[in-house]
Amino acid sequence: MSLAKSVQILATFLAISTLVACSNGGFSALSTAAENASQSTGDNNGQGSTTPTTPSAYDKLDMEGYVSGGAYDGNFSVNLDKPNNALIINLPIPSGSFNSLSSVSIPNLPGALIKTYYDSNNRPQVAASIPLSYVLHGVSTLPSASLPNGNALPSMPVSQASTLAFSLSNGADNTVHLYLTPNAVGIYLENSYIPQYMGVTTSIRNKVQTKILGYFTIVSKTDNYSGGLFAAFPLSNDVVQAIADHLSGASH
Incomplete structure (x- = not known):
């Protein structure tokens, strides 16, 4: 890697290590792994009726995913945050210290957010919300x-892919690396507690x-x-097309 690239990565690393809290927008998919499409419901007391709309290909996308098999079987990994036009990607934090981040902005990636939290089983997690425009086009x-x-x-x-790195703690226990290339996103949690000879890959699948x-x-x-732990999300052609059509419509 060139000196210029190394300096840029280091600058990003230092900048994000001193983040301050921002809004929670873009993380609605974390409160419930399934993101339900907004619908008009309720009794209108007979004052006419609304014409139901046909769900788009984007509305029908099922992107709620979990690790399938291995030591982290069932751990939440990914979901499409449809109202906020973002992809939520998630990794467990195996061990070591980490700072509590309640949805903070990521420098050099406008609109992207990161947070740490404990899931319903009290297991520490780190999640990033990546705007879909970056998911489709890279950075x-x-x-x-x-x-x-x-x-x-x-x-x-x-x-290789466009990347930035930042620490979740004041030490070297947990360092997050985001990777973005057109139609694919990766997240890597570099962790000093992962032992040697543990390399293995398993799939991330939908709920069923x-x-x-x-x-x-x-x-x-x-x-x-x-x-460390690495999660890769290469998007299929039909998913890419559905997102592209949605974003195109949303911009008009």
């Missing part, structure tokens, strides 16, 4: 990189286990690098 203003250990990005369509939405990889620790 050309960020440097490209592979995993910190130099390996290609697992289960992503490219070996009929559709693969992404891939979850445990990256093994090496002599020189910490291990």
